[in-house]
Structures are given as structure tokens and as C-alpha cells.
Amino acid sequence: MHNLLFVSWMFLAVFLTGCGRLLGLDCIDTNCSDYPTRLAAQMDYEADPECRADLDADHDGVACEEDTRDEVHCSSASGCQCSGKNRDACFADASCCLWVVGRGCGCR
CATH class of the missing domain: 1.20.5 (Single alpha-helices involved in coiled-coils or other helix-helix interfaces)
Known part of the structure; x- marks a missing residue:
């Protein structure tokens, strides 16, 4: 028993x-305001997209798009050379590149 x-x-x-x-x-x-930068929010979102779904309002894999506190735009989107970068390299060049879950690295 x-x-x-x-x-x-x-x-x-x-x-x-x-x-x-x-x-x-x-x-x-x-919330996006809980993170010091959009990149920090994106990294937390990617670590657990299911749990952090509230950071991606339009469900496109990009967290806190409306938060522009840490954005620095490149002079030419066509010359950003982000396509083909792996995740770590994309995050390292966060001023010009944006990593999107399911799509990879692209220009901001």
C-alpha cells in the first residue's frame, strides 16, 4: 500500500x-520596458519564444520593434552585408543587422 x-x-x-x-x-x-535595449529583449525572446511571446506584438519573430532606444541605422541598407551571417555574427553587428527567428540575419 x-x-x-x-x-x-x-x-x-x-x-x-x-x-x-x-x-x-x-x-x-x-514588457519591452523591462529590458535595457531592444537587443536584450530579442535575446530573451529567442531563448524562450513561447514564454516571451508578449514581446513580439505582431508575431514576426522580432521583439520590441516599437522600442528604438538602442537603434543605430546604417548609411545604406543595401550595403549592410548582413545576409548569410550566423546568429552570433548578426548580434555582433546589431547596429546594422537584425536577427529574426526563422529567417536569419538581415539589414535593419
Whole structure:
């Protein structure tokens, strides 16, 4: 009887732990204003897009597009040479390049 009770409690604990994420119970609500830069918000969004979906209002993979505090635009979008860069290289050139989940690196 003791073993059955123990197994039942273990099953319940595993079930509730799994459901917590499904119900969004372990996601902390954040807003774009909680991040020092748009890049910081983008990196947090990419780390957990499901949990940080509120940072991407138009659901295009770009977090906090309306926040322009840290944007620096390149002189020529056609000459930004961002296409083909991997994620790390794209983030390293964040003044000209923008990493978009599912699309890769492109010009701002």
C-alpha cells in the first residue's frame, strides 16, 4: 500500500510539473520596458519564444520593434552585408543587422 501511495504522489508531482509549463505558470510577465535595449529583449525572446511571446506584438519573430532606444541605422541598407551571417555574427553587428527567428540575419 505504501508503494502505491508513493507512486501515486510521484505521478501527480510529474504531471503537475509538466502542466505548469503548459499553463504558463512558470513564465514571468515581462514588457519591452523591462529590458535595457531592444537587443536584450530579442535575446530573451529567442531563448524562450513561447514564454516571451508578449514581446513580439505582431508575431514576426522580432521583439520590441516599437522600442528604438538602442537603434543605430546604417548609411545604406543595401550595403549592410548582413545576409548569410550566423546568429552570433548578426548580434555582433546589431547596429546594422537584425536577427529574426526563422529567417536569419538581415539589414535593419
